[in-house]
Each structure stands twice: as C-alpha cells, then as structure tokens.
Amino acid sequence: MLIEDMVVPGAFVITPRQIPDERGTFYEAMRDDLLEKATGVAFRPRQINYSVSKRHTLRGIHSVSIPPGQAKFVTCVRGALRDIVVDLRIGSPTFLRHQVNELDAESGRSVYVPEGVGxxxxxxxxxxxxxxVVSSTYVPGTQIDINPLDPELGLPWNCPEIPLISDKDAKAPTVAEAAAAGILPRLSKAGTP
Incomplete structure (x- = not known):
C-alpha cells in the first residue's frame, strides 16, 4: 500500500495495491504495522462506525476533545465522497489548513485522521x-463539531445544490466561536495534542 502525507501533519492518504484476477480484486485496506511506521503512532481500533448518505449530504466537521481523543481510519465502502480534513489544533503550524481527497469504493483509498484534526x-x-475505524469508543460530551460552511474555513465542498445537512452541524459553532469557547485541542511543544 502507498501511504502519503497530507498537508495536515499526521494525516495520511492510504492507497491500497490492488491485485486483480478473473474473479475480481483483492487488497489490504489497512495494516497497523505499516500505518504505525508511517505515522509514528500505534493505531488500535476500538470501534467501527458506518454512515450511509444520500447524494449531496454534508456531514462534519467533527473531531473529539483530548482526552479522550480519537484517531480515525476512514474508507468509502460504497459510492463516492469528497472527504476533507481540517487541522483544528491550536498551535499547529498548519492550523485551519485543509486537504480534500476523493474517496470511492472502487479505489479503496482511505484517509487516516489523527487526534485533534477535524x-x-x-x-x-x-x-x-x-x-x-476509530481508536476510542464513543464518550458522550466529547464531540467537537464545527460548522462545515464556516466562511473562515472556506472549505471547497463544490456542491452543485444546497447540501443536506443536519441541524446539529448547521448550528455548530464556527472555528472562531469554538476557539473562544476553549474547545479546540492545543498542540503541545512536542508536536502532539
């Protein structure tokens, strides 16, 4: 598998090496040893979640406060989506920078989202x-939600119509409001949340 750095430190795009034959295709979607070698952090799955969405549904920007923190290994297993990660870590040299990746079931491409990144x-x-596939189980009250349409972020969703968005995400605070409320994670001097 090919593991490539994103513009957000600690985030990676993982593209599997597919092995096709007359029956179809086989590939390794995730290997913890290779992921740990690339990220420098052990990733141990604690929970697996699925989300099914209609076309033009917009979900996010979501993260989890630290502690407990939550890293994510995200894969599109049916259809296609525009995936965006945003550095929400105050003190990070890439604070508020983002990267867009197209994920689809056919390619098997995934993204690794480290703790503190939306x-x-x-x-x-x-x-x-x-x-x-997430590194911690759900803990009520630890979710960090940022409005995905926050003009300060200016995320390139490029949706051809008004996106379908939950009330929770539509009413989520902007980055500035979240920072003022003290809910964004801080990057330590060691470079980790």
Whole structure:
C-alpha cells in the first residue's frame, strides 16, 4: 500500500495495491504495522462506525476533545465522497489548513485522521457508505463539531445544490466561536495534542 502525507501533519492518504484476477480484486485496506511506521503512532481500533448518505449530504466537521481523543481510519465502502480534513489544533503550524481527497469504493483509498484534526465529507453518490475505524469508543460530551460552511474555513465542498445537512452541524459553532469557547485541542511543544 502507498501511504502519503497530507498537508495536515499526521494525516495520511492510504492507497491500497490492488491485485486483480478473473474473479475480481483483492487488497489490504489497512495494516497497523505499516500505518504505525508511517505515522509514528500505534493505531488500535476500538470501534467501527458506518454512515450511509444520500447524494449531496454534508456531514462534519467533527473531531473529539483530548482526552479522550480519537484517531480515525476512514474508507468509502460504497459510492463516492469528497472527504476533507481540517487541522483544528491550536498551535499547529498548519492550523485551519485543509486537504480534500476523493474517496470511492472502487479505489479503496482511505484517509487516516489523527487526534485533534477535524473531518467531514460530502456524498457524491446516492447510498454512499463510509466506514470509520476509530481508536476510542464513543464518550458522550466529547464531540467537537464545527460548522462545515464556516466562511473562515472556506472549505471547497463544490456542491452543485444546497447540501443536506443536519441541524446539529448547521448550528455548530464556527472555528472562531469554538476557539473562544476553549474547545479546540492545543498542540503541545512536542508536536502532539
């Protein structure tokens, strides 16, 4: 598999090496040893979540406060989506920078989102299904939600119509409001949250 750095430190795009034959295709979607070698952090799955969305559904930007923190290994298992990661770590040299990746079931491409980095996506197909393999179980009250349409972020969703968005995401604070409320993670001098 090919593991490539993103513009957001600690985030990676993972493209599997597919092995096709007359029956179809086989590939390794995730290897913890290779991921740990690339990231320098052990990733141990604690929970697996799926989200199924209609075309033009916008979900995110979501993260988890530290502690407990939550890294994510995100894969589109059906359909296609525009995936965006945003550095929400105050003190990071790439604070508020983002990267866009197109994920689809055919390519098997995934993204690794480290703790403290926000994540969201726009469904590009009907019945798009995304799988999140996460490093911690759900803890009520630790979710960090940022409005995905925050003009300060200016994220390139490029949705051809008004996106379908939950009330929770539509009413989520802007980055400035979240920073003023003290809910964004801080990057330590060692370079980790």
């Amino acid at each position: 994540h969201g996506f726009l469904a590009l197909t009907d019945d798009a299904c995304i799988c999140y």
